[in-house]
Amino acid sequence: MANEFPQTLTIAGTDSGGGAGVMADLKTMQERQVFGTAVVVAVTAQNTLGVQDFMALPQKLIDEQFASLAADLKISACKTGMLADAAHVHGVVENLKRYDFGPLTVDPVMIAKGGAALLADDAVATVRDELVPLADVLTPNLPEAKRLTGLPLDDKEEMEAAAVELQNLGAKNVVIKGGHEATPDQASDFVLLADGRSFWLSAPRVDTVRTHGTGDTLSSCITAELAKGADFESAIRLAKDYVTAAIAHPIAVGHGHGPLNHWA
Numbered sequence: 001m002a003n004e005f006p007q008t009l010t011i012a013g014t015d016s017g018g019g020a021g022v023m024a025d026l027k028t029m030q031e032r033q034v035f036g037t038a039v040v041v042a043v044t045a046q047n048t049l050g051v052q053d054f055m056a057l058p059q060k061l062i063d064e065q066f067a068s069l070a071a072d073l074k075i076s077a078c079k080t081g082m083l084a085d086a087a088h089v090h091g092v093v094e095n096l097k098r099y100d101f102g103p104l105t106v107d108p109v110m111i112a113k114g115g116a117a118l119l120a121d122d123a124v125a126t127v128r129d130e131l132v133p134l135a136d137v138l139t140p141n142l143p144e145a146k147r148l149t150g151l152p153l154d155d156k157e158e159m160e161a162a163a164v165e166l167q168n169l170g171a172k173n174v175v176i177k178g179g180h181e182a183t184p185d186q187a188s189d190f191v192l193l194a195d196g197r198s199f200w201l202s203a204p205r206v207d208t209v210r211t212h213g214t215g216d217t218l219s220s221c222i223t224a225e226l227a228k229g230a231d232f233e234s235a236i237r238l239a240k241d242y243v244t245a246a247i248a249h250p251i252a253v254g255h256g257h258g259p260l261n262h263w264a
């Protein structure tokens, strides 16, 4: 069917506090006017103060969620977020190879802003070797890019070198988020496109603690735009603007790192 409504999929962990993970993804997808679906990999007990606990679901139930979607919906873009551990990363990769859910955006979630590990240490190699090569868009923040490449990333040149390295690992388009160490008053992301073109995306740094779920929102916005048919450059540029606006007009929710404002 040519004119089906754009359908998207997030493969990630939940946030009971509503600000990050699957919840942020679905809110973003709704705002960007695509239909959002979710394969839940892990469930977190979480609020704006931090992650109190989490548990990954049995692989069989994750496989069944993929099968349910593939049997009925026409997903045209998908993303991954929190995947918990090496076995679950591998299980998700198997499903991504089994089904065609369109271009894949990989947000290689490792550690929450509050310090909680959302990916086991020994799973970083599995992400690098199995998941990164499937990524049409890879969106690491600086600590994640450091872990994936082993590079120091202390200045803009090193961020650019890391993006090339991530492309060498198999990611097609790379967005390295937050060059704050190189640019303290700017939130600068480096983008390296599949065709070799590259550019910096900069926005004024906003002084706020309400930035919970920023990475999830960026990657799910990219996914939504790709599902609507945008090219990679347009999707990435629009997502940066969307996140910048959502941070700039914070809403008061919770006592800690509050969520973004999706209506900004």
Ligand code: PLP
Binding pocket: 012, 013, 014, 015, 020, 021, 022, 044, 046, 081, 082, 109, 111, 112, 113, 114, 118, 211, 212, 213, 214, 215, 216, 257
């Ligand atoms: N919880 C879940 C389920 C997430 O997927 C993420 C980030 O991807 C977070 C928490 C952390 O969000 P933040 O580091 O923006 O606070």
